Amino acid sequence: MQALLDELPVILQAFWLTIRLTLASAVLALVFGTILAAMRVSPLPVLRGIGTVYVNTLRNTPLTLVIVFCGLGLGLVLDVSFSTSLSTNYLWLSIIGLSAYTAAFVCEALRAGINTVPVGQAEAARAIGLTFFQNLRLIVLPQALRTVIAPLGSILIALTKNTTIAAAIGVGEASLTMKTLFESHGDAVVPIFLGFAFGFLILTLPTGLLFTWLSRRLAVIR
Amino acid sequence: MSAPAVPSKRARVPAGGARVNVLYDAPGPRARRRNAVFTVLVILAAPAVLFLMAVKLNEKKQLDPALWTPFLRGDVWVNLILPGLLNTLSAAAVAALIAVPFGFVFGIGRLSGHAWIRLPAGAVVEFFRAIPLLVMIFAVMFGGNAILGLTVTPFTAVVIGLVLYNGSVLAEIVRAGIQSIPRGQSEAALAVGLRGGQVMRMILLPQAVTAMMPAIVAQLVVLLKDTALGFIVSFEDLLNAGARVLPSNFNNLIPSVIVIAIVYIVINLIVSAIAIWLEKRSRRNRRSTARPVEPPGAIVAPGSATGAPAAGVSLTD
Numbered sequence: 001m002q003a004l005l006d007e008l009p010v011i012l013q014a015f016w017l018t019i020r021l022t023l024a025s026a027v028l029a030l031v032f033g034t035i036l037a038a039m040r041v042s043p044l045p046v047l048r049g050i051g052t053v054y055v056n057t058l059r060n061t062p063l064t065l066v067i068v069f070c071g072l073g074l075g076l077v078l079d080v081s082f083s084t085s086l087s088t089n090y091l092w093l094s095i096i097g098l099s100a101y102t103a104a105f106v107c108e109a110l111r112a113g114i115n116t117v118p119v120g121q122a123e124a125a126r127a128i129g130l131t132f133f134q135n136l137r138l139i140v141l142p143q144a145l146r147t148v149i150a151p152l153g154s155i156l157i158a159l160t161k162n163t164t165i166a167a168a169i170g171v172g173e174a175s176l177t178m179k180t181l182f183e184s185h186g187d188a189v190v191p192i193f194l195g196f197a198f199g200f201l202i203l204t205l206p207t208g209l210l211f212t213w214l215s216r217r218l219a220v221i222r
Numbered sequence: 223m224s225a226p227a228v229p230s231k232r233a234r235v236p237a238g239g240a241r242v243n244v245l246y247d248a249p250g251p252r253a254r255r256r257n258a259v260f261t262v263l264v265i266l267a268a269p270a271v272l273f274l275m276a277v278k279l280n281e282k283k284q285l286d287p288a289l290w291t292p293f294l295r296g297d298v299w300v301n302l303i304l305p306g307l308l309n310t311l312s313a314a315a316v317a318a319l320i321a322v323p324f325g326f327v328f329g330i331g332r333l334s335g336h337a338w339i340r341l342p343a344g345a346v347v348e349f350f351r352a353i354p355l356l357v358m359i360f361a362v363m364f365g366g367n368a369i370l371g372l373t374v375t376p377f378t379a380v381v382i383g384l385v386l387y388n389g390s391v392l393a394e395i396v397r398a399g400i401q402s403i404p405r406g407q408s409e410a411a412l413a414v415g416l417r418g419g420q421v422m423r424m425i426l427l428p429q430a431v432t433a434m435m436p437a438i439v440a441q442l443v444v445l446l447k448d449t450a451l452g453f454i455v456s457f458e459d460l461l462n463a464g465a466r467v468l469p470s471n472f473n474n475l476i477p478s479v480i481v482i483a484i485v486y487i488v489i490n491l492i493v494s495a496i497a498i499w500l501e502k503r504s505r506r507n508r509r510s511t512a513r514p515v516e517p518p519g520a521i522v523a524p525g526s527a528t529g530a531p532a533a534g535v536s537l538t539d
Contacts, residue, residue: 041245043245043246043249043253043257044257044260044261044264045261046261046264046265047264050264050268056487056491057483057487060443060447060486060487060490060491060494061447061483061486061487062447062448062449062450062451062461062486063447063450064450064451064453064454064461065450065461065464065465065479065482065483065486068453068461068465068479069476069479069483072465072475072479073475073476073479076475077282077284077475077476078278078279078282078284078476079282114245122245126246126247132245132246135245135246136245140245161353161354161355162354164354164355164356164357165356165451165454167356167454168453168454174357175354175356175357175360178357178360178361179360179364182360182364182368183364186364186368187368189361189364189365189368189369190365190368190369193357193361193365196357197349197352197353197357200352200353200354200357201352201353204352205352
């Protein structure tokens, strides 16, 4: 227990990194996932094909492999660089991996949402002369987004837990910090584990509650 | 096989596909021209992007044939890749064999009439679902050593972590499967004098199992993918072969990670195909009153009450 209190600043810093990883990846994944969803429902078979291949590839690849590819492949071999600081660079590389992976799931969620929008909505939009993009942007996506708030919440919770995998390329978020603390406090493994478990509960439980509330609040009443 | 086709079900599947097309009209002459122009642009852009990537890879000497030819050699596969694949598959198989009974025990436990079974089972399931798998694997590795004085091998740590996490997710699938059976079934069974346990064993489970089979298999794909976490604790799995063993022999990280990714994708597509087949079969099956359970990873939009569109999205494309 004492170890947990002594290391509290380190632990809080680790969780702050976890939160930043989650938020940055979530924003990028939402943007990229929306673009992918638009591609998958677009009139161009080529774009639909590219979207399908991307989603199926990323969803069937282990996230660890994606992140290792980003960190070692892009970072070390191809010298992709976002910052002169090595740790910031790996942070961004892991954010790229996390958001590229999560975008595939966001895309599928949005597509499921698009399927729930009644046909009449899109038909009416076409009838008043809206183009594909206007139709998607003004009529279909706003309704689709509101029906998939709850699934997007599940994706965000999964993303929060998935940020631990950034440990594979040495990003010092919560799980890697926990491992380091295990090594330095061999006699306090249980309290440290419970502390980190509690930290993840604090991050994921309110997210779940918030998104459940939001999904009720924003539900499209039909 | 020869179950009579239910019209409403047949109509639903094409509707899912046709609905998306509602976003745009059947293209007229101008739209067809515009679409053709965009298609050509995309088709031209794709090689341009590929070319830029190739230039970048070439700059870093990643297109050197010496980095790719190892994958044409049988001994590289037999000595370096297949042992990793075997470890991945055996970890997944052992974890799956324990996780499925774990899921049934805790899933049924959560539905128990006794609070002293229901509450602990619920607590276990919720706890292990909320904690990242990697944190669990680290805890097993270090905890086993610190508390019990055992040397926990990476294999054991990965398997225990996978069992606890995926077992808990499977428990939720089992619970959902049993709850998807109309209540009249168990009421009728109780009315003819069966006991609680008998109702579960003779009435609920046989029907629920067909309903949850696709979701269970879909979760096994997740389990298989998650074995790659072992890489972080130096488990010698398929990812380890691709990201550590091969690059240290041939200095070909990018080619070998790409080849290993393809192996993972092929295996997962095969298991997913089994899930889709089971799903189709359980949809045809008229003997069960249960509705198919959605896999937890699947995206189910509320309002898609039939369950059909989301299920289609989750596994088929």
